[in-house]
Each structure stands twice: as structure tokens, then as C-alpha cells.
Amino acid sequence: MAYGIRLHVWGRYGLFTRPEMKVERVSYDVMTPSAARGVLEAIHWKPAIRWVIDRIHVLEPIRFQSIRRNEVGHKAPAGNIKRAMNRGDLEGLQILVDEDRQQRASTVLVAPAYVIEAHFELTAKAGAEDTEGKHLDIFNRRAARGQCFHQPCLGTREFAASFALIPPDAPLPFRDPQAETADLGFGTPRDLGFMLWDIDHAAPGRPSLFFRAGLRDGVMEVPGPDSAEVRR
Amino acid sequence: MTTLSRRHDFVLIFDVTNGNPNGDPDAGNLPRLDPETNHGLVSDVSLKRKIRNYVELARTGQDGFHIYVEEGAILNDKHRQAYVALRPDDPKAQKEPKLNPKDDAEAIRLRDFMCRNFFDVRTFGAVMSTGINCGQVKGPVQMTFASSVEPILPVEITVTRMAATNEAEKKKTAEGADGDQRSDNRTMGRKHIVPYGLYVAHGFISAKFAERTGFSDADLDLLFEALVSMFEHDRSAARGEMTTRKLVVFRHENALGNAPAHVLFDRVKIGRNVDGAFRDLDDKGLGNLAPARKFSDYMVKIDQEDLPSGVEILDLA
Numbered sequence: 001m002a003y004g005i006r007l008h009v010w011g012r013y014g015l016f017t018r019p020e021m022k023v024e025r026v027s028y029d030v031m032t033p034s035a036a037r038g039v040l041e042a043i044h045w046k047p048a049i050r051w052v053i054d055r056i057h058v059l060e061p062i063r064f065q066s067i068r069r070n071e072v073g074h075k076a077p078a079g080n081i082k083r084a085m086n087r088g089d090l091e092g093l094q095i096l097v098d099e100d101r102q103q104r105a106s107t108v109l110v111a112p113a114y115v116i117e118a119h120f121e122l123t124a125k126a127g128a129e130d131t132e133g134k135h136l137d138i139f140n141r142r143a144a145r146g147q148c149f150h151q152p153c154l155g156t157r158e159f160a161a162s163f164a165l166i167p168p169d170a171p172l173p174f175r176d177p178q179a180e181t182a183d184l185g186f187g188t189p190r191d192l193g194f195m196l197w198d199i200d201h202a203a204p205g206r207p208s209l210f211f212r213a214g215l216r217d218g219v220m221e222v223p224g225p226d227s228a229e230v231r232r
Numbered sequence: 233m234t235t236l237s238r239r240h241d242f243v244l245i246f247d248v249t250n251g252n253p254n255g256d257p258d259a260g261n262l263p264r265l266d267p268e269t270n271h272g273l274v275s276d277v278s279l280k281r282k283i284r285n286y287v288e289l290a291r292t293g294q295d296g297f298h299i300y301v302e303e304g305a306i307l308n309d310k311h312r313q314a315y316v317a318l319r320p321d322d323p324k325a326q327k328e329p330k331l332n333p334k335d336d337a338e339a340i341r342l343r344d345f346m347c348r349n350f351f352d353v354r355t356f357g358a359v360m361s362t363g364i365n366c367g368q369v370k371g372p373v374q375m376t377f378a379s380s381v382e383p384i385l386p387v388e389i390t391v392t393r394m395a396a397t398n399e400a401e402k403k404k405t406a407e408g409a410d411g412d413q414r415s416d417n418r419t420m421g422r423k424h425i426v427p428y429g430l431y432v433a434h435g436f437i438s439a440k441f442a443e444r445t446g447f448s449d450a451d452l453d454l455l456f457e458a459l460v461s462m463f464e465h466d467r468s469a470a471r472g473e474m475t476t477r478k479l480v481v482f483r484h485e486n487a488l489g490n491a492p493a494h495v496l497f498d499r500v501k502i503g504r505n506v507d508g509a510f511r512d513l514d515d516k517g518l519g520n521l522a523p524a525r526k527f528s529d530y531m532v533k534i535d536q537e538d539l540p541s542g543v544e545i546l547d548l549a
Contacts, residue, residue: 012376012377012379013377063268065266065267065268066258067258067264067273067275068256068257068258069257069275069277070257070277071277072301075359075360076300076346076358076359076360077360078339078342078360081342081345081346081360082342084345085341085342085345090298090349093300094298094299094300094301094302094350095300095301095302096302097281097301097302103257105258110268142488145489145490145491145492146489146490146491146492146493146494146495147486147488147489147490148438148488148489149438149440149441149488150370150372150374150436150438150440150441151241151374151436151438151493153374157370157374158275158276158277158374158375158376158377159376159377160374160376160434160436160493162492162493162494163492164492
């Protein structure tokens, strides 16, 4: 834990889609570890490092809102693009939105705010020049200055995340005492059920990994990559 | 064309007068509302649609400015034929990918082809299913929901129509009529309007993603042009009068940025105009003030003092 970092992230909305309800999207109650990893990677990432999320602090009450939008039903078919490339002509390649429209509702989180506690590990791709101190410095410098590779988001890109680095000796951001309810696991721990831990991009078929999530005093502990708590 | 080398963040301020900026399909096309605060909302996709429509209008048929996610009929098939004629050497060059099909290299070629030809793929990205690689293009431009600066009050207006849709409807209304000619054949309809609403949207442009999709400085200018003018070409019975009132762009010296976006956004302050004086919107003393009905009821202040080094403010509208 010597190379741990803490990042405060917040936004107006968040949407951490449950994989079992992704047509009409419903968010998890709390940011998933894979979404937290995405936020950190938006600030700094190299193939030489891998972010590991340790715990996520929930700072605001968990509230939902429903938003329904007109969406497009299809992805771009690679075959059509290939044909158009070979033909050298774009005819028929575009999507006509009003003929391929789906109205989908999203159940989104309102005003989520979290503290992500994480550290990184060096991967097999790390060269001799990749020291832990160097990457930690880069991350801390960027996060403190508000620099990022791209603006991080809370689940989906329309819900942008603001972020601020919490220096090692600084206290956690203020949590409204009114948020300290059983909903966030104050008093008794709250079981959040099985939550997506991350997607295994190395394995064939890219399977999803899950863990049993719970909130205790506003904090969700995230099991490590090699832990038996991560289920396939 | 040089790709964008600096990060930008922007604040778009637009208003609506007696119109519905964005209907909510869940609420019978009522203007979108945040149910907790009654602030109005306009979805990111709604604004992106208008940008696409503007580019389609402004750059019809021009090389590299096609719109992938199109609305309505294809008007420029003819232009596309001209496009084929303009690039006679293409078929030869484009046959090469056949040598190495179905691998990442080809996926990249497909992606680049789409980015090169379609402005919206280059700007907002697109999901392309290319078999091995899921071929997702993340665009450099990211937009958030716009929300009104004060609670809005949607008003329902009932309108009538003097004609019937079909014979049966005509007969039915005739039977129920009490002889008043004017009420014969009439159908009632509903319109939802916001008397006035000032909305703010935030946007982010990542220079690093621009490198990947080839989003250039010229594309950036076109994007800003679209943000300023898009409502001018989106007139309809439902929208009322919508206008871009301000576009404040924060240009960073560095590709990764020189300051946090939320700190920069806080420099754009909107308050009520009380006899020429700026009053914060959460000022308790505003309670007796009549509701805002025009842009001059508001004041927009941009704090130019002590800008973080390497950040430049552009006031584009």
C-alpha cells in the first residue's frame, strides 16, 4: 500500500449499468471497481501499470432518477464499411436514425460522490525505466493539476466526473451527517449483492468477474485481483 | 490537416422562449425536468443531434464532412457520386486491406476510413463491430446534460385544429355538436412550452483522443461554429425560440490540460440582473422578483482574474 492514491470524484449524475439490465439501463447503487479503474486510467495509464481498486467511499445518499432517450438500435456493421471502402463510395453507409430508433430509459444515480482508494502494480510489459515512483509521480501531478488524458466519467460519457486528488495526509472530504444512514451501511452493514468487479480482458471471450459487494459505514471494500472473493 | 494539440473545455449557454427545448418521452413529451429540483434538462444526445444537423447543412457533400448518424432522407446521393469521381485512385489503394483480413490492422483501417469520411465519427465516436476488435471509436468531444440555471415551469397549452383526420372522426364530432359551426370537426391537441429557460451545458475536448480520430483544428472551428449557430437552423413548431447566448471556451496550453475542468467552469457565473446589479441565484432576496422571461433578466460574468497559467478564455458568442 505504499503506492496508494486517493481521488475524490463527483458529478451531477452517474450510470454504472448492471449487466443484467442493460437494455433499459439500471445503475448499480455504487460505482463499480471497473468504473473506478476507468476514471484513474483517464488521468494516467500506461501498459506498464495496472490499477487495483482497494475501496470506494460513498459520500452522498444513494438516489435514483429515470431518464428516457431516443437511441440508435444498431452498431456500425464492419462488413458494410469494408464494402464501402472497396467500392470507394459512401452510399448507403449511414444510419438513418428515425428508421432505427429505440426509446430507452436509464435509471441513473443523482449527485454521486466517491473517494476512490487504489494502488497500481507493474505488469509484465514494464521496462527497466518503469519505476513505481515515476508513475505515481505522474498520476499525482496530473490529478493535482486537473490534467487528464480525457475527461473521466461516471459510468457513461454524458455524465462527466469532476476530480480532485486527496494528498496523502489530508482528511477525507466532508460527508453530510444526514447521509450516514443504514442505506450506506451505517449501523449495520448493507449487502449490495453481486456486483461487477471487472471484465477479464486477457481471457478468451472476455468474461465478466463478480464479487459480493457490501457497504460498511459508507465504505465498499474491493477484493484484490487474486482473491477467492472474485467469482467467475 | 493538423490534429488538435490542446485540450479545450467549454460552457454553452442557450435559452428557450415559449418552446420545448427537449421533450421527455417518459412524460408525454413534457419538457425534461429534474424531478428533485424542477430544473429543466436537455440531454447530451439532443445537443449532439443539432450539431450533426448543422454540419450536414453547412458542409453538404463535402469530402470528410459526411454525417454517419443521419436524420431523414438521404439528400446528397448525387454528391456522393461526385465523391466517387473525385477519388479515382481509391479502389486500387483500398484493395490492399484484403491481403490481411480480419485482424487488428484491418480493424484500424476500417476505423480510420470512418473517421476520415464522417465528421460525427471523428468528433463523437461510434461503436463499430469489427469482429475481433470491437472497434469502438471514442471521440474527443464529450458533452454533458444541459440544465437550466433556475427551476422552470412547463406550461401546457391546448390548441385546436379545424379539420378532422378521417371520415369517422368527422361523423363523431358532428353527432356530438350542438349546432355551433365553429366546434364542428375540431380536434384538441396539446403543446408543452417553457415560457423562458436559460440552460447551461458543459463540454470537454480531449486532445489525446483527437490524435486517434484525426479531429483537427479546422474541425474544432466547425464544432464551435455549430454550437453558436445550430439553433438558427432548428426552427420548428415545438421549439419556440432557441438561441445560443454564450459560448465560453477554455483553451489549455497543454494537451493534458493546465487546470481542472470544474474549477474553470466555476469562473462562469450566472446571476439575476436586478436593475443592472448582479445578484447570485441563491440570493434569498430574489424571492420577490418576477420570474425571468428574457435573457436580459440574467447576467453572465466570466471571471478573468488570476487565470491558471496556460489557460486562455475565448468568448466565442
